[in-house]
Amino acid sequence: MICLGIEGTAHSICVGIVKEKNNRCIVLSNIIKIYKPEKGGIHPREAANHHATYIADLIKDSFKQSGVDTGDVDLVSFSKGPGLGPCLRTAATAARALSLTINKPILGVNHCVAHLEIGRGTLKDCIDPVLLYTSGANTQVIAFAEGRYRVFGETLDVGIGNCLDKFGRIANLSFPCGPKIEQLALNAKKYIDLPYSIKGMDIAFSGLLTAAETFYKKGEKLEDICFSIQETAFAALTEITERAMAHTEKKQVLLAGGVAANKRLCNMVNTMAKEREASFFVPEKTLCIDNGAMIAWLGVLMYNNGVRMKVENSFINQRFRTDMVDVTWRD
Ligand code: ATP
Ligand code: FE2
Secondary structure: OEEEEEEEOEEEEEEEOOOOOEOOOEEEEEEEEEEOOOOOEEEEEEHHHHHHHHHHHHHHHHHHHHHHOOOHEEEEEEEEEEEOHHHHHHHHHHHHHHHHHHHOEEEEHHHHHHHHHHHHHHHOOOOOEEEEEOOOOOOOEEEEEEOEEEEEEEEOOHHHHHHHHHHHOOOOOOOOOOOHHHHHHHHOOOOOOOOOOEEEOEEOHHHHHHHHHHHHHHOOOOOHHHHHHHHHHHHHHHHHHHHHHHHHOOOEEEEEEEEHHOOHHHHHHHHHHHHEEEOOOOHOOOOHHOOOOHHHHHHHHHHHHHOOOOOHHHHOOOOHHHHHHOOOOOO
């Protein structure tokens, strides 16, 4: 089975084509186009305009890159949510148009579940992981329990990526700031105590951000602050992930989202996994960040397990929660 997936929850518009073979995911093409505002954060309507401008070319390019003909596609899937309304609508509209043009079925899928499933579909032996999903807007710990993907812990305020980007903006680093903070942290001389806030299984970053800003304005060295932000925030993320693993008795952990590119985060989670005799997985970067292949792959899993959607019912849902998905493809 071959599926073309369109991702458009936030600042990226992406098209991926995947093929299913023996229940494994083979990525045939995966094109990612990121909207980068000249200044400040993303404006949903401007991001949607960007997506509308490029989507047709991305679809053409992904056919070319994959070597797949329109007639070979069995399914079109798109990111139904969660995300920004105007961006979601643009991706869904493109998916509907394509589905009607090539006369193939359509499926809207959950973005967060797709991050987890692409790990399971492409990484050997990644079967039942706890997912630590750390991107710009999202920070969640997700695992399969009692027939659904459940959120065991999440941020109560900003996502970890946005936290890093917000501090970076204060310190005049260019966007995206996560990689620059990672580099600066390598030259730190000391750790500065920052608020570490875990509430139950949830996490919050605004106290840490305010404290980091205060230290920066007081003239503490930027390298030391960057190091301290990483050590504090990543330790808290590792702690809630470990708690979810202990609670669910799972022996695998998977990272996803742009912040998973950070070596220090990978290192901490890997160390925790080793200590629990669990295995650690992280997909290659293009499958970690928002991408169309993961949307296509989740479409395949759902379609092969009986999920169907009519074009007239292919709505988006800005608040599409992870645990709203009926997981028909797992026992
Ligand atoms: P979402 O998936 O929630 O829609 P997004 O699309 O904003 O969010 P991604 O593209 O997955 O998120 O990730 C972008 C974030 O990852 C940015 O906040 C960026 O600073 C951060 N990031 C990228 N590389 C690194 C790194 N090496 N270390 C830390 N953070 C990083
Ligand atoms: Fe994402």
